[in-house]
Amino acid sequence: MxxxxxxxxxxxxxxxxxxxxxxxxxxxxxxxxxxxxxxxxxxxxxxxxxxxxxxxxxxxxxxxxxxxxxxxxxxxxxxxxxxxxxxxxxxxxxxxxxxxxxxxxxxxxxxxxxxxxxxxxxxxxxxxxxxxxxxxxxxxxxxxxxxxxxxxxxxxSDEEEFEFSTAKIVKNFSNYSSWHYRSKILSKMFPDKSGKLPINPEKHKEELDLVMNATFTDPTDSSAWFYQRWLLDYNKSSSNALWLAKVTKNKIIIIFHDNTKIKADSITLVRKCVKQDGSIVENDMNSNVNWYSYNNKDLSRVWIAQSTTFLDDESDVENNEISSETMYIKFGNEIYDLHKSKESNSWYYKSINLPVEKHNDDQLKEQMDNYKQLVEMEPNNKWAILTGIFLMKNYDSVKYHEKILQDLSALIKIDSLRANYYADIRSKYIIDNKLLTFWQEENNFEMNSVIDLSNLELTNLYNEHFFSIFEQINLSGNQLNRSLHRLVALQNCKKLLLSNNKLKNLKNFPILPNLEYLSLRYNELTNIEEILNLLKHHNIITLDLRDNPLWNTTLVPQQILNIYPNLEIQMD
Structure with missing residues (x-):
C-alpha cells in the first residue's frame, strides 16, 4: 500500500x-x-x-x-x-x-x-x-x-470576396456557409435586369455548372443542393398588378398578383356612361368606402369593399337614356377595364397572366437531362429526385405533372421521415396545376364561380387567395385537418364542401360572412359545442353533419334545432 x-x-x-x-x-x-x-x-x-x-x-x-x-x-x-x-x-x-x-x-x-x-x-x-x-x-x-x-x-471589393468564397468551396464542397455567402455576393455583382433569375443568365449558367460538379462529386451532401435550389427555384415578383376583380351591386373583391397595400383614396371604381345625346358622364362608384383585407393585414393579396351603390339602377339603360356604359378600376397609374357578365348582374376583370408562371429555358432542359443520368446512377438519392422535380415544374409543369407526382410518391417512401413535407409539396403542385388548367379552359368572357378540388388527397391548402372569388368550392375527399385557418380567404364562398377530410375539431375554422351551405360529412367531429359556436358566427342555412362520431339521428339534430329552429339539417 x-x-x-x-x-x-x-x-x-x-x-x-x-x-x-x-x-x-x-x-x-x-x-x-x-x-x-x-x-x-x-x-x-x-x-x-x-x-x-x-x-x-x-x-x-x-x-x-x-x-x-x-x-x-x-x-x-x-x-x-x-x-x-x-x-x-x-x-x-x-x-x-x-x-x-x-x-x-x-x-x-x-x-x-x-x-x-x-x-x-x-x-x-x-x-x-x-x-x-x-x-x-x-x-x-x-x-x-x-x-x-x-x-x-x-x-x-465584392470581387475579392467572390474569390474567397470560391476558394472555400473548392476546398470543401460541403461548406454550406460559403455557398450562402457566395449567393449574397453574386446577387450584387451580377444582377439580372429581368428579375426572372437570381443573377444574370451568363453567370447563372456558370454557377449551375459549378454546383452540378459539386452534386455529382458528392450526391449525398446537402450544401450544394440547397445552393442549387436557390439558382433553380428562384421566384422574384414585385408586381402589385390586379389579377382578378369582381364587382356586384354591394361588393368588390380584388385579388392582386402580390401582397399589396391599398387605401380608400388609392383605388377608384368608375362607371362611364355615354348618353343618347352623346354626352359622357363618369361617376366615382366607391367614394368613402372602407377597404379591408381578408386576413386583416396591411399587406394582402385580397381586398374587399362593401356598399349598396357599386352598381346603379340600370333602368336608365333599359329606358334608352344611355346608349352604352363601361366600368374600370384605377389603381396607381394603371387602368383596368371591367367586362360585364351576361349571366349575372356583375362586372369583372381578368389578367391575361395566369396565376402559375411557365418557364421555358434551355438551361433547365440541360439540367434535367444531366440529373436524369444522376438518378439512374443513384436511384434512391433524394436530392437528385427532388431537384428533378423542381426542374420539371419550372420547365413545363403541365407536361411533367404526372411524372412530378410519381417522383414525390417515390420520395415519400425513400425519405419517410419527411413524408409530410413531400405530401405538402405535392398538394401545392396539384393546386397550381388545377388553377392553371382551370383558367385555360374557362370562357374568357365569363367568370366561373364554382371550382371542384375534391378527392385530390390535399394535405394543405396553398395559394388560397386565388379562391377568394368563388361562391362554391368542393374540398371533399382531402386531408385538410391542418389547413382550416387557410379557409379565411374564402370570403365570397356560399357553399363549402369539407366532407371526408379527417377533421377532428373546428377550432381553427374562420368566419366566412357569406357561407350558407356547409357539409362536414364523413369526418371525426365529436364536440357539439364547436358546431354550435360555428353556427353562432355564421348565417348557415343548410348543414350536413352525417357520419361523424357526434352524429345521433335523434339527439344531436334536435339539440341544434332547439337553438337554431330555421336551420336545415341534412338527414339520412
Missing part, C-alpha cells in the same frame, strides 16, 4: 466538486453585487472592468456584462490615446473569450462594436482572425457575419 497514489472514490470526487461549485457561486454573486452596485452609483472604474473581464472569461454569454463594459467606455473621460489602447485590449479580451466559445452571440456583437469605435482598425489582422475561426469551423455563421461586417467597413 505504501508508495501508491490514493485514488479518490466517486463520492469523494463529487463532494469536492460540490464544494468548488458552492465557492464559485459565492464568488459570482459577490461579483454581480459589486458590478451592479457600481453601475447604480455610476462608478465605471478599473475595478469594475477587471471584475467584469473575469466574469466574461468564465462565461462569455452574459450579455448584460458586455452591455456594462460598453457603458464604461461611454461614461469615462479617457484621453483619445487611452481610449484607443483600452479598445485594443478589449479586442484581445474578446479573442480569448472566442477561444472558449467561438459561437457566442455576445462576444461577436461586442467585437463588432469595438471595430466600429476604433479610429484605425487593423483590417488585415481582423480578416486573418476571421479566416482562422472559419478554418476551425467553416459553418460558424457568426464568423461569416463578422466577415461581412468587416468587408463593408473596410471597403473590400
Amino acid at each position: 505504501h508508495g501508491r497514489i490514493k485514488v479518490r472514490t466517486t463520492a469523494e470526487q463529487e463532494a469536492i466538486k460540490k464544494v468548488e461549485r458552492a465557492k464559485k457561486v459565492i464568488q459570482y454573486k459577490a461579483a454581480i453585487n459589486l458590478v451592479f452596485q457600481k453601475r447604480k452609483d455610476k462608478i465605471y472604474d478599473d475595478e469594475m472592468l477587471m471584475v467584469t473581464a473575469e466574469m466574461v472569461l468564465q462565461n462569455p454569454d452574459i450579455n448584460t456584462i458586455w452591455n456594462i463594459r460598453r457603458e464604461a467606455f461611454e461614461k469615462n473621460n479617457w484621453t483619445s490615446e487611452e481610449y484607443e489602447e483600452r479598445l485594443n485590449k478589449e479586442l484581445r479580451l474578446t479573442e480569448n473569450c472566442l477561444r472558449e466559445n467561438p459561437k457566442s452571440y455576445g462576444v461577436w456583437h461586442h467585437r463588432c462594436w469595438i471595430i466600429d469605435h476604433l479610429s484605425k482598425p487593423d483590417w488585415k489582422t481582423e480578416l486573418s482572425l476571421c479566416a482562422k475561426f472559419l478554418n476551425f469551423d467553416e459553418r460558424n455563421f457568426h464568423g461569416w457575419d463578422y466577415r461581412q461586417h468587416l468587408v463593408k467597413k473596410a471597403g473590400i
Whole structure:
C-alpha cells in the first residue's frame, strides 16, 4: 500500500466538486453585487472592468456584462490615446473569450462594436482572425457575419470576396456557409435586369455548372443542393398588378398578383356612361368606402369593399337614356377595364397572366437531362429526385405533372421521415396545376364561380387567395385537418364542401360572412359545442353533419334545432 497514489472514490470526487461549485457561486454573486452596485452609483472604474473581464472569461454569454463594459467606455473621460489602447485590449479580451466559445452571440456583437469605435482598425489582422475561426469551423455563421461586417467597413471589393468564397468551396464542397455567402455576393455583382433569375443568365449558367460538379462529386451532401435550389427555384415578383376583380351591386373583391397595400383614396371604381345625346358622364362608384383585407393585414393579396351603390339602377339603360356604359378600376397609374357578365348582374376583370408562371429555358432542359443520368446512377438519392422535380415544374409543369407526382410518391417512401413535407409539396403542385388548367379552359368572357378540388388527397391548402372569388368550392375527399385557418380567404364562398377530410375539431375554422351551405360529412367531429359556436358566427342555412362520431339521428339534430329552429339539417 505504501508508495501508491490514493485514488479518490466517486463520492469523494463529487463532494469536492460540490464544494468548488458552492465557492464559485459565492464568488459570482459577490461579483454581480459589486458590478451592479457600481453601475447604480455610476462608478465605471478599473475595478469594475477587471471584475467584469473575469466574469466574461468564465462565461462569455452574459450579455448584460458586455452591455456594462460598453457603458464604461461611454461614461469615462479617457484621453483619445487611452481610449484607443483600452479598445485594443478589449479586442484581445474578446479573442480569448472566442477561444472558449467561438459561437457566442455576445462576444461577436461586442467585437463588432469595438471595430466600429476604433479610429484605425487593423483590417488585415481582423480578416486573418476571421479566416482562422472559419478554418476551425467553416459553418460558424457568426464568423461569416463578422466577415461581412468587416468587408463593408473596410471597403473590400465584392470581387475579392467572390474569390474567397470560391476558394472555400473548392476546398470543401460541403461548406454550406460559403455557398450562402457566395449567393449574397453574386446577387450584387451580377444582377439580372429581368428579375426572372437570381443573377444574370451568363453567370447563372456558370454557377449551375459549378454546383452540378459539386452534386455529382458528392450526391449525398446537402450544401450544394440547397445552393442549387436557390439558382433553380428562384421566384422574384414585385408586381402589385390586379389579377382578378369582381364587382356586384354591394361588393368588390380584388385579388392582386402580390401582397399589396391599398387605401380608400388609392383605388377608384368608375362607371362611364355615354348618353343618347352623346354626352359622357363618369361617376366615382366607391367614394368613402372602407377597404379591408381578408386576413386583416396591411399587406394582402385580397381586398374587399362593401356598399349598396357599386352598381346603379340600370333602368336608365333599359329606358334608352344611355346608349352604352363601361366600368374600370384605377389603381396607381394603371387602368383596368371591367367586362360585364351576361349571366349575372356583375362586372369583372381578368389578367391575361395566369396565376402559375411557365418557364421555358434551355438551361433547365440541360439540367434535367444531366440529373436524369444522376438518378439512374443513384436511384434512391433524394436530392437528385427532388431537384428533378423542381426542374420539371419550372420547365413545363403541365407536361411533367404526372411524372412530378410519381417522383414525390417515390420520395415519400425513400425519405419517410419527411413524408409530410413531400405530401405538402405535392398538394401545392396539384393546386397550381388545377388553377392553371382551370383558367385555360374557362370562357374568357365569363367568370366561373364554382371550382371542384375534391378527392385530390390535399394535405394543405396553398395559394388560397386565388379562391377568394368563388361562391362554391368542393374540398371533399382531402386531408385538410391542418389547413382550416387557410379557409379565411374564402370570403365570397356560399357553399363549402369539407366532407371526408379527417377533421377532428373546428377550432381553427374562420368566419366566412357569406357561407350558407356547409357539409362536414364523413369526418371525426365529436364536440357539439364547436358546431354550435360555428353556427353562432355564421348565417348557415343548410348543414350536413352525417357520419361523424357526434352524429345521433335523434339527439344531436334536435339539440341544434332547439337553438337554431330555421336551420336545415341534412338527414339520412
